[in-house]
Amino acid sequence: MAVNKYAYRFFFLFFLVVAWHCGVPQEGKSLYTENCVNCHMADGSGLPGIIPAINASLVIKGPYQELACLLYNGRQPADTIKSFVAMPSFKTLTETQITNLINYVKKEWTEDPQFVSEQEVAAAVKACQ
Numbered sequence: 001m002a003v004n005k006y007a008y009r010f011f012f013l014f015f016l017v018v019a020w021h022c023g024v025p026q027e028g029k030s031l032y033t034e035n036c037v038n039c040h041m042a043d044g045s046g047l048p049g050i051i052p053a054i055n056a057s058l059v060i061k062g063p064y065q066e067l068a069c070l071l072y073n074g075r076q077p078a079d080t081i082k083s084f085v086a087m088p089s090f091k092t093l094t095e096t097q098i099t100n101l102i103n104y105v106k107k108e109w110t111e112d113p114q115f116v117s118e119q120e121v122a123a124a125v126k127a128c129q
């Protein structure tokens with residue numbers, strides 16, 4: 001019986017870990033579908049000449065702080081020569097949503113994704129306001 005009790009605990013913890021791992025990227029994926037797919041496409045390939053591809057972007061591979069600020073503030077075409085249209089600002093998303101988005105795009109398009117916490121993203125967003 002004692003063994004069973006431990007087994008239940010183990011499975012409960014196991015379930016929590018699996019749920020967390022599946023749940024977080026899952027929300028990130030639906031946020032990406034709702035907010036980004038129109039421009040950057042599901043595979044991140046963009047629209048050649050109009051919208052930059054992000055599946056090989058240094059902004060995705062680079063420090064999460066830069067990505068958090070880009071999502072929060074958007075970017076005007078004049079700032080870079082990537083496009084003649086703007087990257088919209090996603091100020092309306094919560095810090096949790098921005099965190100899930102960052103973790104999703106990093107999982108999809110970096111070799112060795114370093115996941116970030118909501119606290120880290122909140123601090124990064126504050127620093128770039």
Ligand code: HEC
Binds near residue numbers: 035057080090
């Ligand atoms: C209205 C179309 C549009 C939408 C929607 C959009 N983007 Fe962008 N995005 C752009 C454009 C245009 C640029 C390039 C802006 C520039 O620098 O001139 C860009 C740039 C980027 C870059 C930087 C690419 C690089 O290498 O410089 C990343 C990363 C990015 N977008 C991610 C996202 C994510 C994640 C979302 C969804 C939350 C999103 N974008 C939604 C149009 C869009």
